[in-house]
Amino acid sequence: MTARELPALADLLVTGTDTGVGKTYVTAALAAACVASGRRVAVLKAAQTGDDDDAAWIAARVPGIAVRTALRYEAPVAPVVAACMRRGVVTVLSQR
Numbered sequence: 001m002t003a004r005e006l007p008a009l010a011d012l013l014v015t016g017t018d019t020g021v022g023k024t025y026v027t028a029a030l031a032a033a034c035v036a037s038g039r040r041v042a043v044l045k046a047a048q049t050g051d052d053d054d055a056a057w058i059a060a061r062v063p064g065i066a067v068r069t070a071l072r073y074e075a076p077v078a079p080v081v082a083a084c085m086r087r088g089v090v091t092v093l094s095q096r
Contacts, residue, residue, distance in 0.1 A: 006034070024054045031062045042066040047083075050076030 012030055016023045031041045041062070045055045048069045059067040073082030 006039075024057060027054075028058045028061050031058065031065055035062060035065060043068070045069040047071040047073065047079035049073045049079055049082045052076075 014023050014027045014030070027043060031043055034041045043055065043058055043062075043065060045058075045068070048054060048071070050073075053069075055067045055069045059065065071079065071083075073079060073086060075082040075085050077085070
C-alpha cells in the first residue's frame with residue numbers, strides 16, 4: 001500500500017522489539033512519504049529514554065510535521081524499567 005492509497009484519516013504504528021532496529025528511520029520514511037503525497041502528518045513518540053531525541057531527529061528530516069514525545073526518562077533503559085526506576089519501584093522479572 002502506498003501513502004496515496006491510505007484512507008483519508010489513518011493511524012500507523014511502528015513498533016520493534018529492540019533498540020537500534022530502525023523504528024525511527026521507518027517512522028521518518030513513512031512521514032516523508034505521506035507528506036510527499038499531500039497528507040498532514042503528526043508523529044507521536046510514546047516514550048523516549050536516555051539522551052537521544054528521536055522526535056527532534058524526525059522533525060529535522062521531515063519539515064512541516066507535528067512531532068511530540070509523550071514521556072521522557074533520563075535512564076537509557078527500556079521505558080518500563082525507566083518508569084519503575086523513576087518511581088523507586090524495582091520489579092524482578094523471572095524466566096520460567
